Amino acid sequence: MIAQNCRTIEHNDIGGGYRYLVFESPEMATAMIPGQFVHIRVPALEESALRRPFSVFDAADGLVTVLYKTVGRGTAALNGVKVGDTVNVMGPLGHGFPVKCEGTALLVGGGYGVAPLHLLARRLATPKILFIGGRTKDDLLALDRFKKLGVEIRAATNDGSFGEKGFVTIPLDAAIAELKTKGEKFALFTCGPDGLLKAVADRAIANGVPGHISMDRHMICGVGACYACIQKTVRGNSRCCIEGPVFRSEDLVW
Ligand SMILES: Cc1cc2nc3c(=O)[nH]c(=O)nc-3n(C[C@H](O)[C@H](O)[C@H](O)COP(=O)(O)OP(=O)(O)OC[C@H]3O[C@@H](n4cnc5c(N)ncnc54)[C@H](O)[C@@H]3O)c2cc1C
Numbered sequence: 410m411i412a413q414n415c416r417t418i419e420h421n422d423i424g425g426g427y428r429y430l431v432f433e434s435p436e437m438a439t440a441m442i443p444g445q446f447v448h449i450r451v452p453a454l455e456e457s458a459l460r461r462p463f464s465v466f467d468a469a470d471g472l473v474t475v476l477y478k479t480v481g482r483g484t485a486a487l488n489g490v491k492v493g494d495t496v497n498v499m500g501p502l503g504h505g506f507p508v509k510c511e512g513t514a515l516l517v518g519g520g521y522g523v524a525p526l527h528l529l530a531r532r533l534a535t536p537k538i539l540f541i542g543g544r545t546k547d548d549l550l551a552l553d554r555f556k557k558l559g560v561e562i563r564a565a566t567n568d569g570s571f572g573e574k575g576f577v578t579i580p581l582d583a584a585i586a587e588l589k590t591k592g593e594k595f596a597l598f599t600c601g602p603d604g605l606l607k608a609v610a611d612r613a614i615a616n617g618v619p620g621h622i623s624m625d626r627h628m629i630c631g632v633g634a635c636y637a638c639i640q641k642t643v644r645g646n647s648r649c650c651i652e653g654p655v656f657r658s659e660d661l662v663w
């Protein structure tokens with residue numbers, strides 16, 4: 410794990426309360442496994458020394474990118490970081506996704522949950538399909554960035570403004586049925602709201618395929634010391650920041 414002051418290279422508002430923050434760290438960019446996270450000390454909150462955890466959206470060419478949504482005090486203060494400012498970052502942290510997959514990788518995300526799936530898509534050599542869901546088309550983030558990586562996209566929106574009308578499990582179930590009919594192997598990888606994570610974990614178990622589920626729990630220390638981020642598993646209480654955030658579907662207790 411590295412802790413260092415990193416120079417901000419880009420900080421772009423992409424609308425809907427979302428921003429890309431890009432900082433320089435060749436060491437972290439090289440070491441980062443998809444699904445791992447960084448713990449950023451928000452400059453304007455330095456007196457409290459509290460950090461905020463973010464998945465890594467991209468890690469390439471010496472740069473690390475996070476895609477974050479402004480939801481409260483910490484993320485609002487993070488908005489004030491300007492290009493050229495330094496931010497103190499700890500990472501890579503946690504247990505990430507495997508970067509090998511037999512057959513097609515089905516990546517399922519919603520909201521900022523697509524962030525770790527983007528780095529995963531960059532690193533996975535197998536064919537991959539992104540299943541992305543949201544309330545409207547404005548909630549479907551980073552489609553251009555996934556397309557650049559050659560990822561096939563199947564979308565669903567609650568209002569039908571893009572892709573299928575309804576939940577993202579509609580195109581996901583159709584793809585699973587198609588792969589099974591052809592006798593092809595596949596694995597599931599997901600990050601997003603708990604309801605989506607459980608729906609994907611249930612499908613992995615029901616189909617007897619690997620399911621890799623990235624849990625989002627409130628964190629304080631990010632390094633295993635405070636037990637703020639507990640997730641129940643078949644082995645008892647696990648810390649999301651150490652044993653997770655990525656767990657196997659069969660290990661999770663909901
Ligand atoms: C492993 C991990 C990876 C994450 N990756 C990303 C990411 O890639 N992009 C991103 O935008 N956010 C991500 N988050 C969530 C992010 O850490 C929180 O949104 C952030 O800490 C909120 O800080 P705040 O001070 O702005 O909000 P606060 O003032 O602390 O809270 C504002 C609101 O957000 C809710 N909230 C706070 N933390 C979380 C959380 N962990 N999950 C869900 N709701 C929360 C609070 O309950 C409250 O309703 C991740 C969290 C974890 C644990």
Ligand code: FES
Nearest residue numbers: 629631635636650
């Ligand atoms: S955040 Fe402290 S133990 Fe996980």
